[in-house]
Amino acid sequence: xxxDNHNDWTDAFRESFPEAERPAAGGWEAVxxxxxxxxxxxxxxxxxxxxxxxxxGGLLFLPSRPDNRDIVAEVPVTEVVTAAQEMPLQTPDIxxxxxxxPATTPPALTSRTVPTAVPAAVPTAIPVAQDPPVASQPPQExxxxxxxxxxxxxxxxxxxxxxxxxxxxxxEYLGQFAGQLVSVSFARRHTVSVGVHAGSTAAGAATSLxxxxxxxAIATKAxxxxxxxxxxxxxxxxxxxxxxxxxxxxxxxxxxxDRISLESGLDFTRLHSKLDDLHSIMYFAGIPLRLDVKMFSxxxxxxxxxxxxxxxxxxxxxxxxxxxxxxxxxWSGSAFLGAQTRIARxxxxxxxxxxxxxxxxxxLISYRTENRLGVTINxxxxxxxxx
Amino acid sequence: MNESELARECIRGNPKAREELYTRYSPRxxxxxxxxxPDRGTAEDMMHDAFIKIFRVIRKFRWEREGSxxxxxxxxxxxxCFDSMKKRRRIAALLADxxxxxxxxEEPPDYEEASAVPxxxxxxxxxxxxxxYRTVFKLYCVEGLSHKEIATLLGIKENSASSNLAxxxxxxxxxVKEYRDEDR
Numbered sequence: 001x002x003x004d005n006h007n008d009w010t011d012a013f014r015e016s017f018p019e020a021e022r023p024a025a026g027g028w029e030a031v032x033x034x035x036x037x038x039x040x041x042x043x044x045x046x047x048x049x050x051x052x053x054x055x056x057g058g059l060l061f062l063p064s065r066p067d068n069r070d071i072v073a074e075v076p077v078t079e080v081v082t083a084a085q086e087m088p089l090q091t092p093d094i095x096x097x098x099x100x101x102p103a104t105t106p107p108a109l110t111s112r113t114v115p116t117a118v119p120a121a122v123p124t125a126i127p128v129a130q131d132p133p134v135a136s137q138p139p140q141e142x143x144x145x146x147x148x149x150x151x152x153x154x155x156x157x158x159x160x161x162x163x164x165x166x167x168x169x170x171x172e173y174l175g176q177f178a179g180q181l182v183s184v185s186f187a188r189r190h191t192v193s194v195g196v197h198a199g200s201t202a203a204g205a206a207t208s209l210x211x212x213x214x215x216x217a218i219a220t221k222a223x224x225x226x227x228x229x230x231x232x233x234x235x236x237x238x239x240x241x242x243x244x245x246x247x248x249x250x251x252x253x254x255x256x257x258d259r260i261s262l263e264s265g266l267d268f269t270r271l272h273s274k275l276d277d278l279h280s281i282m283y284f285a286g287i288p289l290r291l292d293v294k295m296f297s298x299x300x301x302x303x304x305x306x307x308x309x310x311x312x313x314x315x316x317x318x319x320x321x322x323x324x325x326x327x328x329x330x331w332s333g334s335a336f337l338g339a340q341t342r343i344a345r346x347x348x349x350x351x352x353x354x355x356x357x358x359x360x361x362x363x364l365i366s367y368r369t370e371n372r373l374g375v376t377i378n379x380x381x382x383x384x385x386x387x
Numbered sequence: 388m389n390e391s392e393l394a395r396e397c398i399r400g401n402p403k404a405r406e407e408l409y410t411r412y413s414p415r416x417x418x419x420x421x422x423x424x425p426d427r428g429t430a431e432d433m434m435h436d437a438f439i440k441i442f443r444v445i446r447k448f449r450w451e452r453e454g455s456x457x458x459x460x461x462x463x464x465x466x467x468c469f470d471s472m473k474k475r476r477r478i479a480a481l482l483a484d485x486x487x488x489x490x491x492x493e494e495p496p497d498y499e500e501a502s503a504v505p506x507x508x509x510x511x512x513x514x515x516x517x518x519x520y521r522t523v524f525k526l527y528c529v530e531g532l533s534h535k536e537i538a539t540l541l542g543i544k545e546n547s548a549s550s551n552l553a554x555x556x557x558x559x560x561x562x563v564k565e566y567r568d569e570d571r
Contacts, residue, residue, distance in 0.1 A: 008498065009496050009501040011502075012498060012501035012502040013524075013528055014528050014529045017418070019418055020417070021421055021430075023413045027409070027431065027435065028406055028409045028410065031409060031435050031438045031439060035439060035442060363542055
């Protein structure tokens, strides 16, 4: 960098600036303290993530509320029976549900002897009628028997005697039923919906707010007193006026399960800032990816929450009429809470506030560089196109 | 502990090495910050930010030769200083100003003439320059950055950096001569 050769008269200027300045006392303690606090924050974030991820994972894999139509498949495993109790077994009222069972009824189980020692938690609950023990079986043994010539429903029988049965035997037995009965239950719904939405982002850094109209959408202008060089301690102070970013987008949402949905699409966002008479305008195209879990559902109303991220590429950026480059992909992460209500068959209106954080700064000063954390209010329509 | 060992220990996260790095280089980093900060307090804050950034990214540093550690640290500091300056709207204004000014074609003074001016007066001359010229002049003549590096740092075109520098040099040349004439 610096040389001792005086090849240029400007070297005199270089030499006029001091090479070193004595820092104020306690500088290292201040730096070390900030680093310790930052490390503590990182540890806290890791700990929070370590707690949140398993919780989120558990939530994701939590079984959804069973649909009435699926009860058929679950009938055989709803009650625990121990032979020692010799109490009348409850027969679920499934006659109506099983009315549609195809002609290929479950195979009947003939007299089988099973060992003792029933685990308490063995799920059994076999559809039975309270018939007397089969006379041909020796006493003191427990049998689960169905007459060969009798359909399981409603003519199936189970005879419980003294000797209990083990779980493997029961599972094997129930498996035969399940294979038959599942066939009459409905397949899980896979819903694909497409949507259109619009949104605007607000953040806490605005110092004053006035309402204005921008590009046909109602936006709010946030006037920020920004330093041009805020990290450098500033060279000059400027008064930027940032319009709230406005987004429009198309999305497709796929219901992976009854509760979990994955959404992606294409968003277009316009950022506009003004400094005196100079306008800074940027247009972004972004691809979001969001995963949400249905938290609450009642009829035509659903509440869901999720997390997501988005990668945005600047399509065009100008400042003061001059083209500018925004080569970096803008990455952001978000957490959101949404509510949607069915307004017509297959059509949903949704409202989705979203807390988003922009990891990448834009080169031009924009609303996002001043407010990296913001709340985006999205609203739109979804249409179920496949089920 | 020499420079490469110091860097290596800092990369390992040795607290003593970090303190040693701060003690050894903070005066120069502070002087660097003071050239671009409006006051000393801001410069101190900038220096703290710079060291925190340096410790965070020092694993990227590769030692090549004596002096490369400070050189790298000064670039990190300058990047931090001009982080917002990359937002190019300001530079657009600088370019517009440069177009509007009349050409100054004077014979520049030699080194002896310039060095005869007191250091404080020389610094004042630089500080009196319009902001864009001042920034480019300091980065080129004081920090020793190339036009390309300045262009990258400020987010401007390379020829904009050189034209602004030429303008700054012309203004300073005239000021030095004026001072010399007054002094006679």
